Amino acid sequence: MISQYFNQISNELKNSIFANVINYFIFRVSKLDATTLVDNIDIKIPLDDTKERKIKLLTELNNRECIARIESNNILLPAFKATTIDYKGIPRTKEFLNEMDKNNITSNNSIKKKTNFSLDANINLKDILLANSTSRKVVK
Numbered sequence: 001m002i003s004q005y006f007n008q009i010s011n012e013l014k015n016s017i018f019a020n021v022i023n024y025f026i027f028r029v030s031k032l033d034a035t036t037l038v039d040n041i042d043i044k045i046p047l048d049d050t051k052e053r054k055i056k057l058l059t060e061l062n063n064r065e066c067i068a069r070i071e072s073n074n075i076l077l078p079a080f081k082a083t084t085i086d087y088k089g090i091p092r093t094k095e096f097l098n099e100m101d102k103n104n105i106t107s108n109n110s111i112k113k114k115t116n117f118s119l120d121a122n123i124n125l126k127d128i129l130l131a132n133s134t135s136r137k138v139v140k
Helices: 011-020 031-040 051-059 094-102 125-132
Strands: 024-026 065-069 080-083
Touching: 031 051
Parallel strands: none
Antiparallel strands: 024 065, 065 080
16 A cells, blocks of 8 residues: 555554554655554664654655565564665657657557547447446446
């Protein structure tokens, strides 16, 4: 689950997350979010294992740094600081985009597929939506 602010989530959902989620990758968070997280995730800091130090750790992570808590072979490992890889994006120059278009390639390197779409006047759009809905709510 990804959220910009953890405290925007309902208390019921937060409790469910803490009860059911095992692996956490926590990037820099607000002080309010850090307070909630340190109360629910066991983070050990050598020499200074205070709640205030844990909050400071979560709020002062650098770009690409995170606190990871993961399970491996049914063993919950202690939380640790990790750094993601340094990703360098491909510059989207006009020439690059023209070359992709010429080769029928999308930005994620998949081949563009040309499809035709038409809707027969006898087809009811509501019936199509109901037949393809993954929601439990009924479309009215």
